[in-house]
Amino acid sequence: MRRRRTAALLPLAGLAAFFCLWEAVPRAGLVNPAFLPPPSAVPEAFLRELRSGQWLAAIGGSLGHYLLGLGLGIGLGLAAGTLTGLFRTAEGLTAWVVRVLRPVPGLAWVPFAIIWFGVSPAAAVFIVAVGVFWIVYFASHGAIRGVDRDLVELAEAFGFRSAPERLVKVVWPAAVPGILVGVRTAIGQAWMAVVAAEIFGVAGLGQRMMQASTLLATEIVVVYMLTMALLYGVFDAAFTALQRRMLRWRA
DSSP states (O other): OHHHHHHHHHHHHHHHHHHHHHHHHHHTTSSOTTTSOOGGGHHHHHHHHHHHTHHHHHHHHHHHHHHHHHHHHHHHHHHHHHHHHHOHHHHHHHHHHHHHHTTSOGGGGHHHHHHHHOSSHHHHHHHHHHHHHHHHHHHHHHHHHTSOHHHHHHHHHTTOOSHHHHIIIIIHHHHHHHHHHHHHHHHHHHHHHHHHHHTTTOTTHHHHHHHHHHTTOHHHHHHHHHHHHHHHHHHHHHHHHHHHHHTGGGO
């Protein structure tokens, strides 16, 4: 029992020590508070943002970009990963396309996003979808490639002869653990992509952070950094619970 309590308290103690050190550094004059505000300045800044309505507006904008981009990237990544995972011909045809495009970072697509969509929510959704796509694509491709072929042959022996039936009844269920790992990674990557996309003027958390930084209102920047961390924590916790539910059969 004591060990469990210690294990539970250690992360909290570490977090408390981190915030104490953070508070001490600007107050001791080691860093200009305009560059690194103490944590004690954050609650007041948060209340100002909340009362002005800007905090809720920024969250609403970013959530729209995030959810649409995440859904689009997951859907396309799963479809492409499934196709190339099942068929060697599809994998061969796309091999060099993947090698050429995969190393291109998401930010490199920002000029094209602006040219194609303008400084609009659609541009932000595009950037998020690009970042998510590759993560889910490789997770899906690897998971489907890793499905035991004996399992597929056994399914055929039991009457699952059509390709769509084998996919839905055998291949995807067997590949789910690997696919879900990729989706969980994509959930975090999507938040980084959202901020990168919004910094260029699309309304949301990233845009508000950039506005605050130009005014050296760093306490507001910290408010939105912590907001993103909280939102990511909520989404990750919800997905982890869903993942456990979906994989109960493995217990």
